[in-house]
Amino acid sequence: MPDSPVPNIEVSGTITLEGRVLVDAFDLALEAGWTCLLGPSGSGKSTLLRLLAGLATPARLLGQKAVPERIGWMAQTDLMQPRLTVLQNVMLLEKLAGRRPDQARAIDLLADVGLQGYQGSYPDKLSGGQRQRVALARTLMSDAELILLDEPFSSLDPVNRALMQELAYQQFAGRAVLLVTHDPTEALRLGRNIWLLSNRKLKKINPLSGETPHGLSDPSLALAAAELLTQIRGET
Numbered sequence: 305m306p307d308s309p310v311p312n313i314e315v316s317g318t319i320t321l322e323g324r325v326l327v328d329a330f331d332l333a334l335e336a337g338w339t340c341l342l343g344p345s346g347s348g349k350s351t352l353l354r355l356l357a358g359l360a361t362p363a364r365l366l367g368q369k370a371v372p373e374r375i376g377w378m379a380q381t382d383l384m385q386p387r388l389t390v391l392q393n394v395m396l397l398e399k400l401a402g403r404r405p406d407q408a409r410a411i412d413l414l415a416d417v418g419l420q421g422y423q424g425s426y427p428d429k430l431s432g433g434q435r436q437r438v439a440l441a442r443t444l445m446s447d448a449e450l451i452l453l454d455e456p457f458s459s460l461d462p463v464n465r466a467l468m469q470e471l472a473y474q475q476f477a478g479r480a481v482l483l484v485t486h487d488p489t490e491a492l493r494l495g496r497n498i499w500l501l502s503n504r505k506l507k508k509i510n511p512l513s514g515e516t517p518h519g520l521s522d523p524s525l526a527l528a529a530a531e532l533l534t535q536i537r538g539e540t
């Protein structure tokens with residue numbers, strides 16, 4: 305976990321794509337903890353995330369952003385290098401950033417995500433859930449204050465998805481996390497702040513009251529998720 309508190313993280317303005325407005329004027333400020341971004345397909349969620357991360361996109365932000373120097377990224381595909389071992393994969397981004405990776409720390413992180421003893425394995429010997437755990441350890445290795453997650457759990461089976469949500473929640477404690485998801489249950493479980501991007505507008509959604517992450521057996525979670533899904537469908 306970073307020693308210093310999370311600095312102000314904010315993005316505001318308008319997003320345009322090929323001369324048309326993709327997202328109307330908005331102002332999104334992030335604090336420590338989980339913020340979830342929901343919305344129909346094509347509404348611009350990944351584009352917003354890519355603009356925040358400074359990754360290539362044909363869209364433009366007409367506005368301002370304030371982000372920390374180190375940003376962690378985790379997506380649906382684990383972007384594992386097949387010729388590198390699990391340990392080498394965990395340390396790869398640090399190497400590419402020109403820093404000398406701390407191997408002992410990488411091994412500790414693999415243990416933290418439940419992969420003790422897997423450091424010498426190659427990615428093709430791992431299950432999808434295990435590969436996402438490696439991706440989680442790799443993201444943790446960067447000590448980023450801002451973590452951007454683009455549907456990292458969506459391809460997992462329900463049991464592994466729930467486990468990964470809880471593991472990531474625990475491991476990213478103290479950082480600002482922005483999670484793009486299609487899943488209202490996931491957003492309500494994890495999000496202290498929830499936003500819905502639909503019809504070019506970014507709107508705030510009421511989170512569930514009480515401590516996050518909410519237990520899957522919490523009856524108010526199922527009810528709120530059903531209501532939110534109905535709202536999203538109504539706006540599509």
Ligand SMILES: Nc1ncnc2c1ncn2[C@@H]1O[C@H](COP(=O)(O)OP(=O)(O)OP(=O)(O)O)[C@@H](O)[C@H]1O
Nearest residue numbers: 321326343344345346347348349350351352361362
């Ligand atoms: N490389 C690209 N070139 C041109 N248009 C693009 C490109 N990437 C995305 N778009 C367009 O930008 C818009 C927003 O896409 P984006 O991927 O941000 O949506 P999304 O809300 O994340 O969708 P999904 O939930 O399906 O991933 C869409 O109309 C999409 O077709």
